[in-house]
Amino acid sequence: MALHTVSSSAEDTFTMPLSERTLAKHRIPDVESDPRAVYQAIRAELLLDGNSSQNLATFCTTWSEDEVRRLMAESLDKNMIDKDEYPQTAEMESRCVHILADLWHSPARRDTVGCSTTGSSEACMLGGLALKRRWRQRREAEGGPADRPNLVAGPVQVCWEKFARYFDVELRQVPLEAGATGLRPGQLRRYVDENTIGVVAILGVTFTCDYEPVAEIAKELDAIQADTGLDVPLHVDAASGGFVAPFLHPDLTWDFAIDRVSSINTSGHKYGLSPLGVGWVVWRAADLLPDDLVFNVDYLGGSMPTFALNFSRPGGEVIAQYYNLLRLGRDGYRRVHQACAETARYLAERIAAMPQFALLYDGDGALPAVCYTLRQEQPFTLYDLSEQLRMRGWQVPTYPLPADRQDTVVQRVLVRHGVGRDEIALLADDIEHALGRLSSGTTRAPRQPGFHH
Numbered sequence: 001m002a003l004h005t006v007s008s009s010a011e012d013t014f015t016m017p018l019s020e021r022t023l024a025k026h027r028i029p030d031v032e033s034d035p036r037a038v039y040q041a042i043r044a045e046l047l048l049d050g051n052s053s054q055n056l057a058t059f060c061t062t063w064s065e066d067e068v069r070r071l072m073a074e075s076l077d078k079n080m081i082d083k084d085e086y087p088q089t090a091e092m093e094s095r096c097v098h099i100l101a102d103l104w105h106s107p108a109r110r111d112t113v114g115c116s117t118t119g120s121s122e123a124c125m126l127g128g129l130a131l132k133r134r135w136r137q138r139r140e141a142e143g144g145p146a147d148r149p150n151l152v153a154g155p156v157q158v159c160w161e162k163f164a165r166y167f168d169v170e171l172r173q174v175p176l177e178a179g180a181t182g183l184r185p186g187q188l189r190r191y192v193d194e195n196t197i198g199v200v201a202i203l204g205v206t207f208t209c210d211y212e213p214v215a216e217i218a219k220e221l222d223a224i225q226a227d228t229g230l231d232v233p234l235h236v237d238a239a240s241g242g243f244v245a246p247f248l249h250p251d252l253t254w255d256f257a258i259d260r261v262s263s264i265n266t267s268g269h270k271y272g273l274s275p276l277g278v279g280w281v282v283w284r285a286a287d288l289l290p291d292d293l294v295f296n297v298d299y300l301g302g303s304m305p306t307f308a309l310n311f312s313r314p315g316g317e318v319i320a321q322y323y324n325l326l327r328l329g330r331d332g333y334r335r336v337h338q339a340c341a342e343t344a345r346y347l348a349e350r351i352a353a354m355p356q357f358a359l360l361y362d363g364d365g366a367l368p369a370v371c372y373t374l375r376q377e378q379p380f381t382l383y384d385l386s387e388q389l390r391m392r393g394w395q396v397p398t399y400p401l402p403a404d405r406q407d408t409v410v411q412r413v414l415v416r417h418g419v420g421r422d423e424i425a426l427l428a429d430d431i432e433h434a435l436g437r438l439s440s441g442t443t444r445a446p447r448q449p450g451f452h453h
Helices: 035-046 066-074 087-103 120-142 158-166 185-190 214-228 316-352 382-390 421-440
Strands: 114-117 150-153 170-173 196-202 234-237 261-267 279-283 295-297 304-306 357-361 369-374 398-400 409-414
Touching (some): 087 316, 120 196, 120 234, 120 261, 150 158, 158 170, 185 214, 196 214, 214 234, 316 357, 382 398, 382 421
Parallel strands (some): 150 170, 150 196, 196 234, 234 261
Antiparallel strands (some): 261 279, 295 304, 357 369, 369 409, 398 409
């Protein structure tokens, strides 16, 4: 009788040698392993991560169309920096820059300059470097000292603190006034001087999700120049709002329509709806990016300019950004963000109906998000509530506001593309259930009757 052997391709990956031992953590293995077993082992570990759609703390895209995933997979070998070998990828980057310049009302839409980055944090640093270099050139031309630069901003994301520390700039963070959700124009005069390289206005404050009044801030800087002669440029950190305001708030004046705005950054992988790893910075005009910050390299097959804090990086995220711009257009982005905004307002209504909370931002007029705090002293804290929600998989951040409102602790929920009304309704239900347990002192969920077969 003939003996039949089982093909190795049908072998159970969980009975392969790799699955019978713990994975290497401190030393590379001596032998190779079957790729299927390695895939299954790593995939099993990754299941311990949270569900990204329930991460309501992140601004970052957690849902993408299948076509985006295919383009990303097909672009694994494309190096964004090598524009000679991948000229069409470089062309798509250039198209995105000019589309954003047009979206943000640049007076030099076809001739302006900008670039992609690994995210809005790198974009902020590049914008800050250009501000610092132009300030230094101006101070040297005036014969003044150029060794004590400062940057003025309200409650900013940590990337600006990194910029200040890494590049020897004093960060003058303006404290929050009572009842304010960001920088207010009347605060500027106490912080701006001849060493100020620029002022940063935030379109979508990380802590509260509200927009700072960019046009009013610019008017105050105009008045300061009229009174003192100080000509201070304005950079808009539109990491989140740069892809929201043009579609949901088209009548808002915040971008290059304001003469004083010299540069804008945004994050493509936030409300730009692209996968993680892409940001953008655009200058109002080409002469606002000092030439000595741009390097030319000629060892990748041709001479090419580069302005970035890193070098080799994948091109797939840029290609995905271009796909989204083509795929959605103005109407598509408006439809997506409008749906998110309506869901945020639904959550705000649910939160407002809970007597324990006071809304700080209700999702109307800025980012699709909700921010709230406890109305009065409760037998629990918002940190306790976050812990309760985490047991259901929700990641809802709790944190104090910046100075001078550090005594106010808030929670923030971001509504992104892929986070639907039903999901948010379940979150609101879970908040109500958690409040009931916390208010009664019963922090453990009641034991449910089980079914045994």
